Amino acid sequence: MNFEDYKGIWVYIEEQEGVIAPVSLELLGAGRQLADKRGVELAGVLIGNRVKHLSQTVFEYGADTVYVYDDPIFEHYRTEPYMYALLDCCQKHKPEVILYGATPTGKDLASAVATDLPTGLTADTTMLDIEEDTGLLLASRPAFGGNIMATILCKKYRPQMATVRPKVMKALKREPGRTGKVVEERIWLREEDVRTKVLEIVRETTKKVRIDEADIVVAGGKGLESKEGFQLIHQLADVLGGAVGASRDVVEAGWIDHHHQVGQTGVTVTPKIYFAIGISGAIQHLVGMQNSGLIIAINKDPHAPIFQACHYGIVGDAFEIVPLLIEHFKQALAHLNEAAVTEEEVRHA
Amino acid sequence: MLHVVACIKQVPDTKVIKMNPKTNTMDRASAPAILNPYDAHAVEEAVRLKKRYGGTVSVLTMGPPPAVKAIKKCIELGADEGYMISDRAFAGADTLATSYALTKALNKIATIKPIDLIICGKMTIDGDTGQVGPGIARRLDIPPLTSVKKIVEINKEQGYAIVHRKLEDGYEVVQSTLPCLFAVEKEINEVSFAPLPNMIKAARYQPHIWSVNDLEDVDRKQLGLKGSPTIVAKVWAPPKPEGGKLLEGIPEEQVKQLIGIVLEKKELFQGKGGVQ
Ligand SMILES: Cc1cc2nc3c(=O)[nH]c(=O)nc-3n(C[C@H](O)[C@H](O)[C@H](O)COP(=O)(O)OP(=O)(O)OC[C@H]3O[C@@H](n4cnc5c(N)ncnc54)[C@H](O)[C@@H]3O)c2cc1C
Ligand SMILES: Cc1cc2nc3c(=O)[nH]c(=O)nc-3n(C[C@H](O)[C@H](O)[C@H](O)COP(=O)(O)OP(=O)(O)OC[C@H]3O[C@@H](n4cnc5c(N)ncnc54)[C@H](O)[C@@H]3O)c2cc1C
Numbered sequence: 001m002n003f004e005d006y007k008g009i010w011v012y013i014e015e016q017e018g019v020i021a022p023v024s025l026e027l028l029g030a031g032r033q034l035a036d037k038r039g040v041e042l043a044g045v046l047i048g049n050r051v052k053h054l055s056q057t058v059f060e061y062g063a064d065t066v067y068v069y070d071d072p073i074f075e076h077y078r079t080e081p082y083m084y085a086l087l088d089c090c091q092k093h094k095p096e097v098i099l100y101g102a103t104p105t106g107k108d109l110a111s112a113v114a115t116d117l118p119t120g121l122t123a124d125t126t127m128l129d130i131e132e133d134t135g136l137l138l139a140s141r142p143a144f145g146g147n148i149m150a151t152i153l154c155k156k157y158r159p160q161m162a163t164v165r166p167k168v169m170k171a172l173k174r175e176p177g178r179t180g181k182v183v184e185e186r187i188w189l190r191e192e193d194v195r196t197k198v199l200e201i202v203r204e205t206t207k208k209v210r211i212d213e214a215d216i217v218v219a220g221g222k223g224l225e226s227k228e229g230f231q232l233i234h235q236l237a238d239v240l241g242g243a244v245g246a247s248r249d250v251v252e253a254g255w256i257d258h259h260h261q262v263g264q265t266g267v268t269v270t271p272k273i274y275f276a277i278g279i280s281g282a283i284q285h286l287v288g289m290q291n292s293g294l295i296i297a298i299n300k301d302p303h304a305p306i307f308q309a310c311h312y313g314i315v316g317d318a319f320e321i322v323p324l325l326i327e328h329f330k331q332a333l334a335h336l337n338e339a340a341v342t343e344e345e346v347r348h349a
Numbered sequence: 350m351l352h353v354v355a356c357i358k359q360v361p362d363t364k365v366i367k368m369n370p371k372t373n374t375m376d377r378a379s380a381p382a383i384l385n386p387y388d389a390h391a392v393e394e395a396v397r398l399k400k401r402y403g404g405t406v407s408v409l410t411m412g413p414p415p416a417v418k419a420i421k422k423c424i425e426l427g428a429d430e431g432y433m434i435s436d437r438a439f440a441g442a443d444t445l446a447t448s449y450a451l452t453k454a455l456n457k458i459a460t461i462k463p464i465d466l467i468i469c470g471k472m473t474i475d476g477d478t479g480q481v482g483p484g485i486a487r488r489l490d491i492p493p494l495t496s497v498k499k500i501v502e503i504n505k506e507q508g509y510a511i512v513h514r515k516l517e518d519g520y521e522v523v524q525s526t527l528p529c530l531f532a533v534e535k536e537i538n539e540v541s542f543a544p545l546p547n548m549i550k551a552a553r554y555q556p557h558i559w560s561v562n563d564l565e566d567v568d569r570k571q572l573g574l575k576g577s578p579t580i581v582a583k584v585w586a587p588p589k590p591e592g593g594k595l596l597e598g599i600p601e602e603q604v605k606q607l608i609g610i611v612l613e614k615k616e617l618f619q620g621k622g623g624v625q
Binding site for chain 2: 078083121143241
């Protein structure tokens, strides 16, 4: 294998119904840094049906080139057609690195592509760097349930591949009008050759704020004692207009649905404010929320590890503190909004 | 009659694992070895399919000799046969080399009894990559279906399966040709308690144990550490967070201080809460 032939950093652009997954934009930001360090191009690989127009967004978030596979066969994500497209693209254009979001789709696709190439694939990366001269990708990831971090290398194969956790890399600020080169590609695959068929898609959209998009997350743990006790978390979240988060133990106890679980095996969140109430602060929980803007912990045990990970803490009983918080926040927010209303009225007058 | 093979792995229980603070390594001896919890769901689902359609459930693992215990656990859960590949040549395998070795073992199992379906867990709790299942499917050139949360139908006569695949905001109904491979979500089932006769059977059960020499067409260069493109170069403890400021005073005062701090981010609250 001649490493010189492999050039450029690629990001697989995950798309669903005309919308690019946020993690792909985050990876373009991370990919841009790697590409600049190496002095190579950053490219996005876009696969889907009627997706060509999305190239513009990919350029505006930092790519120099977009490889597009636009065909009805890619209407729904299916491993085989998507994999053949990426394999085709790799064979033609030989990248040195490919990054995928560590989403169910990204992981599925990356695992299949890595096996067929074959090459190494680092899973669930949370830190990325590259050696300027050798181009060796340094991908670090939590392992053993977050108890340790491991730095993983792929020295002897190209491309080097990694799936990267959503929300840990930062997207660049969008640069409207920034453009690049669109390369249209095709694979010759007939629908009859694909062994899986999507018969139906059932969306179960919840009206509630999605916790990975919320500015404020109020999360509760086993310290709330019961499903009834956990209602306090819902109440505080309602008052603050935030989303409800939970530790894994709470989800396992059946007090709330898995969608609300924050952490290693749940969702990674980066709200502006994170409340951890009655949560001990196990490492697997911390990895899911430690990049939040302002972390506030309430726990009755002064030695709870969460106090090491928060910005401000209250040592106290949740059943005493949270009702007080609800009451005082209600008052304070009423004031704040009255003030806002009058300011507005003044401006209008 | 279906032949379903569940792939299973023995793992250290990461819940109770202790780290050596000096060397930043895991004290593996501190953690009991258990059947990977996600794989218990894979086996449970295979056993449920057997009850529904009739057939045989085999389990396959690659691991060191003590992993026999994980196989016995699967027999308790209702599996019929257990296969283990165990050899120093497999040691240090990453997911690419793991899926290679497991595929060779699956080929051998298939000569004993053709395989209709392979079921893996979503991931393990130690390596937790979730890459082995799709890897096996690619190597066998059968469709990989990850994120499976419900099996609607398996139709062996007509050669298809229909499942629900979990999506971020719902699920999709997918039809696939058989044979294929499922990686199943935890929510697919509740793992049942082992009935007494199974426990007795498990206690006496001796799995089939194969070394690398028992497998056909093996390219040794693709096994173990040698066959692994990824290298764990460095293992380190995640950085310890700084620690925050604890508020003081009686609860009322603490709460007021906290609200003052939070409301500095005024823009987040405008137009929210308070006013009913
Ligand atoms: C592989 C693996 C993956 C995992 N993934 C996740 C994950 O994604 N997310 C996750 O959260 N966990 C995860 N865990 C579990 C994690 O290790 C912890 O077990 C879990 O986070 C603990 O939840 P908890 O803090 O709610 O409960 P506990 O650890 O029981 O803590 C409860 C806390 O509440 C406090 N408390 C009790 N009563 C009160 C009161 N009246 N007022 C105030 N405080 C009170 C206690 O002092 C204690 O600190 C994972 C574990 C493993 C092994
Ligand atoms: C710290 C650390 C980090 C690692 N990071 C990576 C990495 O980023 N990329 C990489 O390629 N490898 C990595 N590895 C190696 C990886 O853990 C091993 O290859 C492991 O044997 C298989 O991966 P897994 O445990 O993640 O399995 P997963 O892919 O998470 O397992 C999915 C399913 O495959 C089946 N399965 C997995 N292993 C076996 C087995 N031995 N026998 C039978 N069935 C099995 C089970 O059904 C399981 O539920 C890492 C190892 C360590 C120690």
